[in-house]
Amino acid sequence: MICCFGSLLPKPAPKAPQRVRMIDYYSTEERMSDTIPSYEERMKWFHQARFGMFIHWGLYSIPARGEWVMYQEQIPAADYAHLAKKFNPKKLDAASWVALAKEAGMKYMVLTTRHHDGFCLFDSQVSDFTSVKTAAKRDIVREYVDAARAGGMKVGFYYSWLDWRFPGYFDYKGKPESAKALVRQAHDQVKELMTNYGKIDVLWYDGHWVPNLEKENIAEFWGAKEMNAMVRKLQPHILINNRSGLAEDLDTPEQHVTASAAGRGWESCMTMGDSCGWGFIANNPNFKTVPQIIQHLVTAAAGEGNFLLNCGPKSDGTIRKEESDRLKAIGEWMAANGESIYGSERTPFRAGIMGICTAKGNNVYLHIFRWPIQGEACIPNIKNKIKKATILQTGQNLEIVKASNNRTYFRGLPKKAPHPYDTVIKLELDGKPEALTPQWGYTNCG
Numbered sequence: 001m002i003c004c005f006g007s008l009l010p011k012p013a014p015k016a017p018q019r020v021r022m023i024d025y026y027s028t029e030e031r032m033s034d035t036i037p038s039y040e041e042r043m044k045w046f047h048q049a050r051f052g053m054f055i056h057w058g059l060y061s062i063p064a065r066g067e068w069v070m071y072q073e074q075i076p077a078a079d080y081a082h083l084a085k086k087f088n089p090k091k092l093d094a095a096s097w098v099a100l101a102k103e104a105g106m107k108y109m110v111l112t113t114r115h116h117d118g119f120c121l122f123d124s125q126v127s128d129f130t131s132v133k134t135a136a137k138r139d140i141v142r143e144y145v146d147a148a149r150a151g152g153m154k155v156g157f158y159y160s161w162l163d164w165r166f167p168g169y170f171d172y173k174g175k176p177e178s179a180k181a182l183v184r185q186a187h188d189q190v191k192e193l194m195t196n197y198g199k200i201d202v203l204w205y206d207g208h209w210v211p212n213l214e215k216e217n218i219a220e221f222w223g224a225k226e227m228n229a230m231v232r233k234l235q236p237h238i239l240i241n242n243r244s245g246l247a248e249d250l251d252t253p254e255q256h257v258t259a260s261a262a263g264r265g266w267e268s269c270m271t272m273g274d275s276c277g278w279g280f281i282a283n284n285p286n287f288k289t290v291p292q293i294i295q296h297l298v299t300a301a302a303g304e305g306n307f308l309l310n311c312g313p314k315s316d317g318t319i320r321k322e323e324s325d326r327l328k329a330i331g332e333w334m335a336a337n338g339e340s341i342y343g344s345e346r347t348p349f350r351a352g353i354m355g356i357c358t359a360k361g362n363n364v365y366l367h368i369f370r371w372p373i374q375g376e377a378c379i380p381n382i383k384n385k386i387k388k389a390t391i392l393q394t395g396q397n398l399e400i401v402k403a404s405n406n407r408t409y410f411r412g413l414p415k416k417a418p419h420p421y422d423t424v425i426k427l428e429l430d431g432k433p434e435a436l437t438p439q440w441g442y443t444n445c446g
């Protein structure tokens with residue numbers, strides 16, 4: 001398809017001033033910069049962080065049947081809009097979200113500043129459908145940003161390109177004026193988000209798909225190239241995900257943990273409930289268990305990727321017990337074992353049925369999900385000299401025994417797993433982990 005919205009694209013930005021000192025993120029003038037740090041530079045904190053909190057929150061938390069309720073139940077926009085009169089989250093304290101994320105061991109957060117329903121949690125000048133201009137009368141994005149920064153969290157914004165309130169979204173050919181206004185809205189609002197809230201670390205686009213538009217034409221439809229150039233001018237350090245029709249910085253596997261090729265940044269996002277709903281669901285009987293969630297986090301870390309775990313707060317702004325309990329339990333595990341997650345790298349070693357290995361520098365971390373009650377654990381094909389093997393959580397030293405066929409055994413394990421979900425054995429090597437003769441092909445356990 002030929003793009004019919006070329007005229008909408010932002011005018012070329014004025015020539016950026018020369019940068020003479022550290023960028024002051026509170027000054028738009030200073031933020032304008034031609035200097036975008038290298039990919040490796042921009043990705044550094046992200047690789048350290050590994051674990052983040054996704055928050056899906058908006059008007060849909062009132063009907064409490066997930067964030068797609070307007071679309072799934074075909075609620076007319078005018079009816080749906082009434083929810084804004086009821087949305088007044090008296091108990092919202094963004095600092096409590098941040099405290100919970102911190103307790104879980106998370107290092108960054110991503111909030112839905114505006115989902116597919118079009119309701120903004122920020123002060124937009126181009127829409128009246130915002131939390132500032134309706135019952136709540138609060139700039140929730142501002143509260144979130146301030147709390148996250150104060151808590152030392154990196155700050156991410158989720159923003160949906162699509163907005164179900166625009167008929168032109170569903171029929172861009174038949175209703176080009178509406179489609180044009182939709183694209184205009186996205187450019188204006190992302191500019192607001194990138195200008196009015198200080199330094200933003202992640203821009204998490206979503207909702208870039210368009211009915212009856214081929215994948216390869218999505219970026220052109222939204223003017224994504226121009227948009228992202230504008231974003232990087234305003235926020236040179238930012239990481240942008242791959243949901244604008246362009247690859248940009250981060251892949252975003254959803255509800256599964258799948259590593260991208262080495263060198264490419266990626267982040268798996270997942271709900272805690274057992275459905276694909278991200279907003280609050282009142283009657284949600286089943287949640288993932290804590291060990292399941294920890295295993296997903298470890299799998300992401302083993303592939304040099306991140307894990308963005310979702311919370312869907314209730315309409316009053318509080319986080320449900322099923323989610324907060326899980327986050328606290330994960331936090332307990334992270335407090336003892338976080339060293340094996342933050343800044344993790346890939347290893348050439350496999351741990352068979354026991355679990356998964358992560359690494360950092362000269363250290364390898366064997367994550368044991370299924371404790372070998374026989375008192376020994378085996379990793380084959382370690383080429384390095386192993387200086388020391390300890391149980392990370394207790395500091396207990398383990399015996400290192402070499403055996404035929406390139407096997408290394410770690411002996412003296414207690415009968416009972418020191419941690420019921422994942423006990424980590426730390427191996428200190430004489431150099432970067434290297435494998436002797438990797439097994440042929442693949443095994444049932446990767």
Ligand code: JFZ
Pocket residue numbers: 056067068206207254269278
């Ligand atoms: C999207 C949203 O629709 C959803 O509400 C949530 O915000 C999630 C994080 O992202 O979900 C998607 C996105 C893409 C596909 C499916 C669900 N897809 O491409 O099939």
